[in-house]
Amino acid sequence: MVSLAHLWLPILLSGIGVFIASSIAHMALKFWHQPDYHGFPNESEVGAAMRKGNPAPGMYMLPYSKMEDMKKPEAQEKFKQGPVGFMILRTNGMPNMGKGLVLWFIFCLVVAFFAAYVVASTLTTGTAGLQVFRVITTVAFMGFAFGSLPMGIWWGQPWKAVTKDVIDGLIYALVTAAIFTALWPK
Secondary structure (H helix, E strand, O other): OOOHHHHHHHHHHHHHHHHHHHHHHHHHOHHHHHHHOOOOOOHHHHHHHHHHHOOOOEEEEEOOOOHHHOOOHHHHHHHHHOOOEEEEEOOOOOOOHHHHHHHHHHHHHHHHHHHHHHHHHHOOOOOOHHHHHHHHHHHHHHHHHHHHHHHHHOOOOOHHHHHHHHHHHHHHHHHHHHHHHHHOOO
8 A cells, every 4th residue: 555645746636636627617718618608688677686586605405395395386486487497695795716715726726635545545656657646537437527417417507508518527626637647555
């Protein structure tokens, strides 16, 4: 087995590598994710109606219905009439990109740490590079990509957007695996 202490550098560098790859995917390649987001055609009216209700930050369903009420005809009619959706409201004001980027970098490090934990627990010093690459890719892919799937399953995120997130996760996993493989103890 390999000590996690020996893997601190690949953990750090893969976190940085994934951070850079995701920055390119989200900021430089505007054709990749930007088309997935839309505004309401009547945004000012929707915003005014929502401000009138003064909703707190949180997760909302439209129409809202408790499970025990879903069989009632009036609840079913609301769903038929639509719109049907889920919405996450944040605190008013400009999004804090600095905080989001720091949290994303920490997440990248956490995925790299758990990938390192699995590979250190299963492989030994001198293991062939291809085996290190396979294990790290698998674990990192699970960490970076699988969280997107419930968004399509339960929240209705378009599958095209989910697919792009999964492809991003594969790219991040490959970056992580390449760095770990290059720095694997001989």
